[in-house]
Amino acid sequence: MLTIMHLAHSRSDRLIWLFEELGLEFGRDYEVQTFERNPETQRAPTEMKALHPFAKAPMLRDGDRVLIESGAIFEYMMARHGDAGLVPKSSDPDWPDYIQWLHFAEGSAMLPILLDHFQAAGLAGPPGESPLAAMAKSGMEQLFAYIESVLCERTFLAGERFTAADVMMGWVVEMIDFKGELGPYPSMQRYLKAIHARPAHQRAQRRAAQSAAAGTG
Numbered sequence: 001m002l003t004i005m006h007l008a009h010s011r012s013d014r015l016i017w018l019f020e021e022l023g024l025e026f027g028r029d030y031e032v033q034t035f036e037r038n039p040e041t042q043r044a045p046t047e048m049k050a051l052h053p054f055a056k057a058p059m060l061r062d063g064d065r066v067l068i069e070s071g072a073i074f075e076y077m078m079a080r081h082g083d084a085g086l087v088p089k090s091s092d093p094d095w096p097d098y099i100q101w102l103h104f105a106e107g108s109a110m111l112p113i114l115l116d117h118f119q120a121a122g123l124a125g126p127p128g129e130s131p132l133a134a135m136a137k138s139g140m141e142q143l144f145a146y147i148e149s150v151l152c153e154r155t156f157l158a159g160e161r162f163t164a165a166d167v168m169m170g171w172v173v174e175m176i177d178f179k180g181e182l183g184p185y186p187s188m189q190r191y192l193k194a195i196h197a198r199p200a201h202q203r204a205q206r207r208a209a210q211s212a213a214a215g216t217g
């Protein structure tokens with residue numbers, strides 16, 4: 001049994017989504033263990049440190065191994081447990097874009113979004129007024145324009161078929177939507193609708209909600 005260590009409304013949502021896209025069955029193949037954030041700091045609770053010193057979501061337990069880092073967990077899962085056709089072969093013309101977007105999600109896309117989150121929370125002085133706020137804003141504009149320019153030309157980020165890179169990046173687009181920033185970007189809006197229509201995404205949302213309600217999976 002695989003265990004996803006989950007924080008509500010976090011990057012571990014997309015690991016549950018990946019598992020559902022891979023056809024793994026909740027309760028039979030995997031469970032979800034939900035942790036509560038520290039209500040004051042919003043950080044992961046100390047119990048997570050007992051599982052891994054880095055203590056961030058997602059974590060995956062597979063036998064006696066506990067892994068961290070979304071992209072690495074994605075690659076691990078699909079190499080060890082099968083990719084259900086979500087990974088183009090390295091000879092496929094879509095593969096270079098696939099591998100780029102798989103890593104772009106955490107390597108580049110999240111930085112301006114997080115900078116903006118922290119400046120908006122007042123951690124860099126009055127929101128909207130610090131040099132960090134300006135940096136976050138221009139980084140987000142660059143990011144949103146880039147994603148939009150690619151999605152104007154193709155259905156999914158690595159081509160015409162949905163891949164695991166769309167699970168990594170789909171969650172990023174959900175974050176952009178959560179921030180209320182999708183208005184000027186019709187192709188990202190279309191992409192978000194396509195993602196939300198996926199049965200595996202809908203199942204994953206139910207699993208995450210059930211596990212949070214139960215305190216654990």
Ligand SMILES: N[C@@H](CCC(=O)N[C@@H](CS)C(=O)NCC(=O)O)C(=O)O
Nearest residue numbers: 010011043044056057058069070106
């Ligand atoms: N790049 C890492 C980021 C992990 C991360 O920062 N997770 C957040 C949840 S979205 C977290 O655990 N925050 C709580 C904390 O930092 O204490 C990944 O994708 O796995």
